[in-house]
Amino acid sequence: MIAELGHAALIIALGLALIQAIVPMVGSFSGHSSWMRLGYSMSLGQLVFVALSFVCLAMAFLADDFTLSYVAKNSNSELPYYYKISALWGAHEGSLLLWALILATWSAAVALFSRTLPLLLGARVLSILGAISVGFTLFLLLTSNPFERLLPMSPAQGTDLNPLLQDFGLIVHPPTLYMGYVGFAVPFAFAIAALIGGQFDSAWARWVRPWVNLAWVFLTLGITLGSWWAYYELGWGGWWFWDPVENASLMPWLAGTALMHSVSATEKRGVFRSWTLLLAIFAFSLSLLGTFLVRSGVLTSVHAFAADPERGVFMLAFLALVVGGSLMLFALRGPAMRKVADYSGWSRELMLLVNNVLLISAMTMILVGTLYPLIADVLEIGKISVGPPYFNFFFVPLMIGLAVAVGIAAFTRWKSTEARLLRDKTKLPLLVSLLCALILPLFLGADYSPSAAITLFAVFWLLATIGVDLKDKLGGNLGRITKLSRSYLGMQLAHSGLAICMLGVGLSIAYDESRELRMEPGQSAMVANYQFQFVGIDKIAGPNFTADRGQIRLLKQGQLITSLYPEKRHYNSGGQMMTEAAIDPSLTRDIYVSLGEPLANGAWAVSLQVKPFVRCIWLGGLMVALGGLLAAIDRRYRRRKAPKSSDLSAQGAIL
């Protein structure tokens, strides 16, 4: 009964979304303000009904209602209650419902917090969000209905949730990531509304900026959480695999980062307008493309969900309509690119352009790498496999270039910057970073590592330029930090986070030490000055699994630091084996221990890893996200009255 209620709620939500998509848009052309205002109430109503549907599915999971095919495939009565809830988004149908819920949430948020928006723009934005919602709800109802019953042959017990997904990381990672993905629907809707209305000026940019920042913050957090989850849950110490699904999240992030920077130039200086619009379309299109790639099965992936061509066709048609339609609109109504630029060399505009070029190059190369197997297959040309070597080859230099550019950009001014000023400001950071790059690797590892030196150069260059700029702004008085705008502090925090993240990536790769060996109880092994004593194995039982749990004592110079307990789990229902690594974390190094296979004579294959600074990767990610948040809550976005559009709006109105 509950499932039917959920199904019905979803159908009602579809109806409301249809009204939200059509009526305000028609009203915006015919001039009926009451029609235009309808979008606000419809989006709130939609949220209520999608949420109701979501709650119904969650209740079906909690009640172990295995007459629902989706519940039977992804849950089990032995699961703890929190995994029963997170199992809801453990597979295709439920994660789409989560998508729909999050879209409805963003849509309602726009309706609630954009009361200051001109009615015309607000109505169109909500109408476009409604149209996207129609597409997704239809997709759910027609091809991926989570409320489908397995009657009369319903199983007594569920198949269970994939053990890899039975983890805290999976409770929080997908919702956060989807908040980011779907969040880009808001800037997208703003861009389309602007294209329809032919008005994109500084005021438009100011309205859209906090939404871009917020979506981007969630996406940053989501990617960081995903990488952290892969690190401790996949059991072999990697944190990024260039897997198609990961690439699908990184591409919108790169486009979103470019958008965030481009829109700031549009707001402050009225430049890059067509570019900003295009990036807003790109960021959301890439989110949709990511969904298509993951759901259609055109690419194989470790995150493999069932490949289903029918869903693929629907997704592709939706993608063609949304992306093709918006790019067509852009081509017909986009602002003509201006040849004459009113900024010169070393201006902040130019640095933002450099930033955009680097980010979009990185995005393009990931797109090509991700789709290459598919394209080569369709063209039936020589087959070249694309693995991590390809991605690293292009991505690493681009990111180093980005770090250098970010450092210079900190000192640039709008319009133009004196070369002499730049020289003065960058002298000290250059010296500091060169010294650090040359000297620090001598102490960090036995062999001098050039890759560590390059990493350290980029990291200290970034940190030092940020330090110098902060010192200038504060004038030696730390108390003035509260006087600085949140968006400035957010920017510096995010850029520092980038440096910290790069530090983690570079040093953990350069100084990673690992041994895979056969250990008998009582044996010891040394890895990078740490002694690992294999005490033995005991059997333990969890709520829905049994496990062999190893005990490994970790010593440094004879002193016991801690005992680590890696597990090899055997899940009761699916019979799947899972490696649960044990980690002793600290900021400067992680000790990572995992169990391999049992061998003869009570011995086990054991993997021992020391990973310097690996934690900085996620610390950096968190700092970046926090910086974005700080910038998003800058005071100037919360003025009750929208500032008057500048004279740029006159130029902005084309056609």
Add this chain to the structure above:
Amino acid sequence: MNRLALFVPLVLFVVLGIFLFKGLDRDPTELPSALVGEAFPQFSMPSLYQQRLLSKDDFAGQVVLVNVWATWCFACRIEHPMLNQLAQQGVKIIGLNYKDQNQQAQQWLQKHGNPYLFNIVDAQGTLGFDLGVTGAPETYLVDAQGIIRHRRVGVVDQGIWDREFKHRYQQLLGEGE
């Protein structure tokens, strides 16, 4: 001219869309190789453990599986227990260690078990290119005459072994005797 430039993203997207549409009909895990029914390419490559060059003669006259794998390949980990099991049943498996590093590959085999008779080291991916390898893992069934009889892109598990390989393998073994 400027206005035409605005159409560039649309055109690019249409091209991409055509590829995506064509890609839908294709099952990425089952690619018929142009090489099925043809001879396994000639090669001369180092061995993972022995200090010598391997060639096609090293498995001539035997029915073998050639398994393309690498330590960077996540799915290979999932596939590996199945290979170990097949090796125990007496299936001859030859590893093609693809774009990998020897030390890591050896550690990997030590940790997960070694189902391979021997391993061909294809660090540059040249043999992989001749074979038309799209990525790891891939598995080729090669008969006693050195002809490729079947190819699987992606993980071979019990179901795929039973459906696609078992009868072919047994038939080929029968022919040899």
